[in-house]
Amino acid sequence: MESDVSANSRLTITAHALTWIGLYQRRGHEVATSEQIATSVNTNPVVIRRLLAELRKAGLVDSQRGAGWMLVRDLAAITLLDVYQAIEPGPVFALHRATPDPECVVGHGIGPAMAAVYEEVEAALRGELAKTTLEDVLRDVLKAA
Amino acid sequence: MESDVSANSRLTITAHALTWIGLYQRRGHEVATSEQIATSVNTNPVVIRRLLAELRKAGLVDSQRGAGWMLVRDLAAITLLDVYQAIEPGPVFALHRATPDPECVVGHGIGPAMAAVYEEVEAALRGELAKTTLEDVLRDVLKAA
DNA sequence: CTACTCGTAACAGTATTTGTTACAAAGACG
């Protein structure tokens, strides 16, 4: 009814996947398959492969056919900002879809004014995401168990 | 191609509308019509009425049939956070759509862990939006002219 | 060769945002 599916669960899913791989590797395994991860996340393996493919482009994970996925960096060296930037290239806020009336004072100047604000907002958002590493996330997860 | 329409322009449009009303009133007019505002924003009047209707619920503006819209508070007393909260009730990030595997350590603990992070991120976002008033926006707009 | 898994295209279903038309409702005013 008001489940708000507009919001992205991509960061949640991806952080979940990476944390799972990290814990699995820490327990002595080489690689994790997308199906194993998908079982924990409760989704389809293709969803996992799609997201992890983005992370591979960003150099956070690597994969091998017939085997599975592995971390390139340690969990402590990956922040949520790294993950966010790998999977969410777009901004949170957008300017006008259609160019406002340039004859109007407000229509002329509102774009740059709002853009300046949005830049600071996104910087604050990124700064906050950078504070948390996946090691922090795993610590919280294990503490809750 | 890469226009990123996923991002919301609602905050931009609404801030534009309020700033326009504020300037119009400052020039001696009582009310502004949705059609006047829509001309400056370059959109349909119904889009303006829909967004301003949300703001009316939040007590930021008022309207009269056959007349138009007016500010309830001064521009200096309205922050972008006020506007944001009036039109964007949902969070930026969402948790899993389907409940993750509760048998898995990660699946069990990842939800609360990410929720805690998201809460701080949204707090930072709100804090940043609260720093700017519509008076600040109007000042920027007039400075650019 | 066989089996396993990744890599990816293709598609459907759902939801949101935006733009648009249409029309009823409420006031202002002569």
Added chain:
DNA sequence: CGTCTTTGTAACAAATACTGTTACGAGTAG
């Protein structure tokens, strides 16, 4: 009282995004 203006909303279409799903080709290991 009748007319005109504008709001208040419903209804609909188009564009976009996200998620889930099936299908199948492409590597790699044993």
